[in-house]
Amino acid sequence: MATIGVLAVQGAFIEHEKMLSSLGAECVELRSAEDLKKKPDGLVLPGGESTVQRKLLMETGMYKPIKAWLDEGMPVLATCAGLILLAKDLSNDTRTCFRTLPVTVRRNAYGRQLGSFITEAEVRHIGPMRQNFIRAPYIEKVSPEVEVLSKTNGHVTAVHYKNQLALSFHPEVGHDARLHQAFLNMMP
Ligand code: GLN
Numbered sequence: 001m002a003t004i005g006v007l008a009v010q011g012a013f014i015e016h017e018k019m020l021s022s023l024g025a026e027c028v029e030l031r032s033a034e035d036l037k038k039k040p041d042g043l044v045l046p047g048g049e050s051t052v053q054r055k056l057l058m059e060t061g062m063y064k065p066i067k068a069w070l071d072e073g074m075p076v077l078a079t080c081a082g083l084i085l086l087a088k089d090l091s092n093d094t095r096t097c098f099r100t101l102p103v104t105v106r107r108n109a110y111g112r113q114l115g116s117f118i119t120e121a122e123v124r125h126i127g128p129m130r131q132n133f134i135r136a137p138y139i140e141k142v143s144p145e146v147e148v149l150s151k152t153n154g155h156v157t158a159v160h161y162k163n164q165l166a167l168s169f170h171p172e173v174g175h176d177a178r179l180h181q182a183f184l185n186m187m188p
Contacts, residue, residue: 001188004054005040006108009056011048011075011081019102019180020044033061040095041077041187045082047134047170050107053081054097057062063097070100075163077183084137089121093138101164109168124149126178133155133170137154138168 001035004020006013006061010028017027028040043066045053057063070076070086078086079100089104106116115135120133124147131152139156142148150158157168163186171179 001026002041002184003005003028003038004042004044004184005051005059006044007046007062007082009060009062010052011046012170013044013046013048014120014174015170016044016077016079016180019172019177020184021030024176025184027110030062032058032068033065035125036062036065039056039069040074040181042077043069044183045076045078046172047080047082047087050081050084050097051095053085054095057097058087062163063156067098070102070164073181075186075188077180078164078166079170079172080134080136080168081137083093083168086164087139089141090181092167097180101146101161101166103139103146103156103159103161103166104141105137107137110136119152121150121152121157123179124127126182129171129176129178130174131171132173133157133169136168 086101088099090102091106147160164172
């Protein structure tokens with residue numbers, strides 16, 4: 001059974017834990033450097049507020065060890081704010097974080113009024129999926145080696161690169177666990 005470390009400093013981490021547990025994974029909440037002593041098989045970076053999460057990662061001393069895990073290739077599932085933390089560049093902010101995913105992301109890309117919506121779109125290798133966007137970012141530019149998995153209104157909303165699966169939307173909200181299963185299938 002895979003053990004998944006779920007960043008639990010802020011945001012929608014419980015929903016990820018419920019979904020991963022229902023698929024048979026064991027979840028460990030990561031709140032302090034102490035929680036990183038035992039290395040999990042994979043990592044979840046949940047939605048929330050990326051600027052707050054970034055600040056707490058620095059303050060708790062978790063930034064460096066998690067960055068090292070990602071550099072070593074630990075599988076990661078990142079949603080929304082998590083995508084912002086992984087992005088190499090942000091087009092409308094300077095506060096990048098782990099920078100392991102070669103994409104350029106726009107924060108709050110859908111504006112504040114229309115920031116939250118649900119749509120259905122095709123996800124490569126999976127099929128049509130209901131997608132929940134909450135003040136979401138989208139991906140403006142991808143490096144050639146990044147696989148685009150989904151698009152909405154012409155904008156990239158899901159990508160796969162090496163062991164990193166990153167999404168603008170929130171599959172942990174609802175009952176469709178297919179992307180979480182795809183993430184668990186990435187475990188060594
Ligand atoms: N707007 C948030 C940010 O910039 C992300 C929103 C989310 O994670 N639902 O961090």
